[in-house]
Amino acid sequence: AQSVTQPDIHITVSEGASLELRCNYSYGATPYLFWYVQSPGQGLQLLLKYFSGDTLVQGIKGFEAEFKRSQSSFNLRKPSVHWSDAAEYFCAVGTGGGNKLTFGTGTQLKVEL
Amino acid sequence: DAGVIQSPRHEVTEMGQEVTLRCKPISGHNSLFWYRQTMMRGLELLIYFNNNVPIDDSGMPEDRFSAKMPNASFSTLKIQPSEPRDSAVYFCASRPGENTEAFFGQGTRLTVV
Numbered sequence: 001a002q003s004v005t006q007p008d009i010h011i012t013v014s015e016g017a018s019l020e021l022r023c024n025y026s027y028g029a030t031p032y033l034f035w036y037v038q039s040p041g042q043g044l045q046l047l048l049k050y051f052s053g054d055t056l057v058q059g060i061k062g063f064e065a066e067f068k069r070s071q072s073s074f075n076l077r078k079p080s081v082h083w084s085d086a087a088e089y090f091c092a093v094g095t096g097g098g099n100k101l102t103f104g105t106g107t108q109l110k111v112e113l
Numbered sequence: 114d115a116g117v118i119q120s121p122r123h124e125v126t127e128m129g130q131e132v133t134l135r136c137k138p139i140s141g142h143n144s145l146f147w148y149r150q151t152m153m154r155g156l157e158l159l160i161y162f163n164n165n166v167p168i169d170d171s172g173m174p175e176d177r178f179s180a181k182m183p184n185a186s187f188s189t190l191k192i193q194p195s196e197p198r199d200s201a202v203y204f205c206a207s208r209p210g211e212n213t214e215a216f217f218g219q220g221t222r223l224t225v226v
Binding site for chain 1: 117144146148155156158161168169204206208211212214215216217218219220
C-alpha cells in the first residue's frame with residue numbers, strides 16, 4: 001500500500017531564511033505528488049503538483065519542489081520565507097487504480113519575525 | 114465557481130444522535146473524497162467516489178459511518194449513533210478526474226458531547 005512520510009512535525013524558521021520541508025513516499029510505480037497548505041480554520045489549498053516531466057516543479061507563493069525517484073522524495077522549498085507562510089503543509093500522493101489520494105501527517109511551520 | 118461547499122460549517126450534537134454532513138462538489142468533477150482531520154491521527158481518507166460509485170471505503174472507521182453520493186452534485190456522510198471520539202473536522206474534496214489535484218471544502222467541525 002502507498003504511504004507518505006513527513007518526518008518533521010514542527011519546523012521554525014526566521015523570516016527571510018530558506019525553507020525545506022521533507023516528504024518521502026512509498027509506492028511501486030511513479031506516483032502523482034502534491035503539496036498542499038492549510039491555514040488555521042481553512043481547507044487545504046494546492047501549492048504545486050508533479051505528474052511527469054521536469055522533476056523540478058514551480059508552485060504558487062514562490063514555492064518549488066523537486067521529485068527525486070532514487071530517494072522516493074518530493075521535498076518542498078522556498079528561498080525566502082515570509083511571515084504569512086506560517087501554516088501547516090501536507091504532502092500527498094495519488095496512486096493505484098482509481099487514484100486514491102493519501103496524505104502525510106503534515107508539518108507545522110512557524111515563522112519567527 | 115463557488116468551490117466545494119460543505120454544510121454545516123459547525124455542528125455540536127449529543128452522543129447517540131445522528132449526524133449528517135453534506136457536500137456539494139465542484140460542477141463537472143467526477144471524483145469526491147471524504148477526509149477526517151484530528152490532532153492525533155492527522156488527515157485520514159474515509160471514502161472516495163468515482164462517478165458517484167464508492168471505490169474505497171476501507172477508511173470508514175466502523176459501521177456507524179456511512180456515505181452516499183446519489184448524484185454528481187451531492188454527497189452525505191452520516192454518523193449514527195455519534196460518539197465523542199467522532200469529534201473532528203470533516204473535509205470533502207472533489208477533482209475533475211483521476212490523476213488531477215483535489216479541491217477542498219472549508220470543512221465541517223463536528224463536536225459530539
